[in-house]
Amino acid sequence: MTWTDVTYVPIQPAAVLERVGASEDGAVAFFMGIVRNANEGRPVSGLEYDGYRRMAKAQLSAIVAEAAERAESDRVAAVHRLGPLGIGEVSVAIAVSAPHRAQAFEAARFVIEEIKKRLPVWKREHYLDGETAWLDGHVPATERGGVR
Amino acid sequence: MTWTDVTYVPIQPAAVLERVGASEDGAVAFFMGIVRNANEGRPVSGLEYDGYRRMAKAQLSAIVAEAAERAESDRVAAVHRLGPLGIGEVSVAIAVSAPHRAQAFEAARFVIEEIKKRLPVWKREHYLDGETAWLDGHVPATERGGVR
Amino acid sequence: MDVTVLLFAGHRELAGTPSIVVSLPQRATVDMLLSALRGRGEGWAALPRSVSVAVNREYADGDTVLVEGDEVALIPPVAGG
């Protein structure tokens, strides 16, 4: 069973890792993003993720479903944090288990790359000098909506 | 600081994950191998890792040092288990943190690939039918020893 | 017909509001909605020329036809992860 969440609650990496694993799996790949103390050389005191939460949940579920198909494993879990975060806090965590390691690595990498491309969340950095800025991001590709 | 171990003690994934991380790091990649319930379709009840432990420790340290150089991060940890393992037990765990995700992913992948190529450990599978077999492995490349 | 428009991050700051209800003629498209929004002046006029849009939580083209009650979100370049 895949699992996803977009949440204001701090992410517990070990709990995400425990969402995956099955007796036929030989490999677990895990990734997490953490808040750095600087961006492009500028000291950061913390940041804030704004998100279109309902859409982000739907997009994350879609990304994880695609990853599960590629990995031939439904043991894929991903969670993205929203709200204010301090240095060292976890912004995103992804876990995949699969029979073989290439599948697990590639699926975990796919999920983080797709999150960066299309999850509707935005990051405002707070700098040590008191300024803040919304970070430049990726323009999501528009899919043709089909029947509406 | 890099960290490595080759051990008969069960591996705690969360403890390995905690070996990495630094305030300049934005990404943590983690991999673990777990004992599957079957290999090439044959049901497995458990397995046993034999190892040339002193050399394996030296090789693992060398692999991790190379990974750290590639990742431009000394936050690389790796541990390999020896002895008898049951289904679902962790055979190997690798954690890397780095400023950027590509570095972390690639270093973690590098460590597991190199372990498979040259760590002097051997795996005997125990099958449900009572038979056992040493698994076919990789012939390690010989490095010219240089001055001896 | 009425559609709800949601704004996020920098867009929200430009517009000064997280959401607004806009009345449009029947069969109006996303692009027509964007023109109407820019026509409101002030911060709205400063919305980027090219802006991504989601209709009912799916990314949608500018020629997507809207219907009564649609939830239309202006999506600034995303920066998750």
Add this chain to the structure above:
Amino acid sequence: MDVTVLLFAGHRELAGTPSIVVSLPQRATVDMLLSALRGRGEGWAALPRSVSVAVNREYADGDTVLVEGDEVALIPPVAGG
């Protein structure tokens, strides 16, 4: 001179021992050691034609010259991970 030979996994089962001390002429090479081992007969004769070797815990070529007290390990194809 004497060197210690270590055996693992399938090699250990062939040889029936985890280690053995072998006496060799001065300046003997790894290949000479392997010939001497195969010459012991029984399981030893069944050691694979091509076998990887580590000398003092580093992989070494067949023409590596051994010295008194070296720890020589025969390394079956590795299967970690």
